[in-house]
Amino acid sequence: MSDTLRNANLHTRIYAVVQQIPAGKVATYGQVAAIVGRGCNARVVGYAMSALKVDEAETPWQRVINAKGEISIRGGSGPVVQQVMLEKEGVQFNDKNQVDFNDCGWEGPNWSWLEENQFYPAPILKGKKKSPSPGKQASLF
DNA sequence: GTGATGACGATAT
DNA sequence: TATATCGCCATCA
Numbered sequence: 001m002s003d004t005l006r007n008a009n010l011h012t013r014i015y016a017v018v019q020q021i022p023a024g025k026v027a028t029y030g031q032v033a034a035i036v037g038r039g040c041n042a043r044v045v046g047y048a049m050s051a052l053k054v055d056e057a058e059t060p061w062q063r064v065i066n067a068k069g070e071i072s073i074r075g076g077s078g079p080v081v082q083q084v085m086l087e088k089e090g091v092q093f094n095d096k097n098q099v100d101f102n103d104c105g106w107e108g109p110n111w112s113w114l115e116e117n118q119f120y121p122a123p124i125l126k127g128k129k130k131s132p133s134p135g136k137q138a139s140l141f
Numbered sequence: 142g143t144g145a146t147g148a149c150g151a152t153a154t
Numbered sequence: 155t156a157t158a159t160c161g162c163c164a165t166c167a
Binding site for chain 2: 028029030033041042043044045046047048049050051052061064065066067071072073074078079082
């Protein structure tokens with residue numbers, strides 16, 4: 001499995017991380033991106049989610065939301081379906097249809113899992129960062 | 142083989 | 155506080 005993941009595409013690695021999110025918990029795109037590391041951005045995670053195929057139906061894509069705690073899917077019944085699925089898992093939404101990360105936020109996978117699967121959770125290179133401010137980004141775990 | 146497009150997030154101004 | 159910009163990968167036409 002680890003070799004498979006290591007050689008896999010970024011999307012496959014993203015799916016592997018998403019599959020670690022337990023029911024009743026939610027993670028943000030940026031959080032998943034930070035775990036995957038290696039040139040993965042929040043946007044790439046979003047792309048990966050949109051590219052989900054039937055084959056990867058086991059991936060709990062509904063547990064990945066944006067940094068505001070809201071559901072980011074645009075069209076059709078997607079957002080509604082996602083919220084219903086999360087509520088079924090016990091995720092609480094407030095009046096603004098937002099998730100409280102203090103209550104349902106995912107703290108991340110186990111370090112042992114990360115090592116086993118050759119993941120290198122590191123601060124992602126963000127847009128033009130002229131004045132590096134570590135610690136701010138490292139608030140993930 | 143090339144180009145456009147799409148579930149985001151953080152910084153800079 | 156709000157808007158603009160940049161980073162980045164896989165898929166499809």
